[in-house]
Amino acid sequence: MAEDRTFIHLLRDQVRHGLTxxxxxLAAAVYFDAQRLPELxxxxxxxxxxxxxxxxxxxxxxxxxxxxxxxxxxxEVRPDFDSPRAAIAFLLDRExxxxxxxxxxxxxxxxxxxYLGEQFMQWFLKEQVADVAxxxxxxxxxxxxxxxxxxxxxxxxxxxxxxxxxxxxxxxxGAG
Numbered sequence: 632m633a634e635d636r637t638f639i640h641l642l643r644d645q646v647r648h649g650l651t652x653x654x655x656x657l658a659a660a661v662y663f664d665a666q667r668l669p670e671l672x673x674x675x676x677x678x679x680x681x682x683x684x685x686x687x688x689x690x691x692x693x694x695x696x697x698x699x700x701x702x703x704x705x706x707e708v709r710p711d712f713d714s715p716r717a718a719i720a721f722l723l724d725r726e727x728x729x730x731x732x733x734x735x736x737x738x739x740x741x742x743x744x745x746y747l748g749e750q751f752m753q754w755f756l757k758e759q760v761a762d763v764a765x766x767x768x769x770x771x772x773x774x775x776x777x778x779x780x781x782x783x784x785x786x787x788x789x790x791x792x793x794x795x796x797x798x799x800x801x802x803x804x805g806a807g
Contacts, residue, residue: 638739649686651706658710670786687803723766730759
């Protein structure tokens with residue numbers, strides 16, 4: 632296959648974006664932990680690990696396709712927030728930006744007639760629908776409840792332990 636530079640360039644950039652998003656979730660998790668919001672902290676610590684995994688899935692894909700990849704620096708990470716609501720709203724905006732990036736990747740693969748790349752991106756598109764919906768739900772619950780105790784209870788009741796192993800997920804670099 633002749634490498635499509637646009638798709639490959641965007642894919643390499645997405646590794647950095649994914650690792651930056653992972654670090655951003657980690658920063659938010661520490662913020663929530665410092666605010667003594669253990670459920671929000673746990674949720675965002677988990678999302679940090681998920682986003683790191685997403686970046687490593689792209690790394691594995693590039694390695695499997697024998698396409699060079701290098702890990703470099705990250706984009707800026709916001710460490711402080713005015714309120715828990717502001718943190719959740721920021722993370723929702725971040726997820727929407729990631730969705731735009733993933734959509735652009737899928738479009739670039741399609742334009743390049745890179746059927747392997749297009750198939751690879753389908754899993755990420757599905758993930759982004761779920762990720763945006765979850766953050767949107769958290770923001771909606773916070774706005775509706777207005778009480779952080781109720782939000783913590785909602786997360787514990789509705790979101791904790793609801794994950795299942797996705798057997799359709801691409802392999803991660805570094806995973807056995």
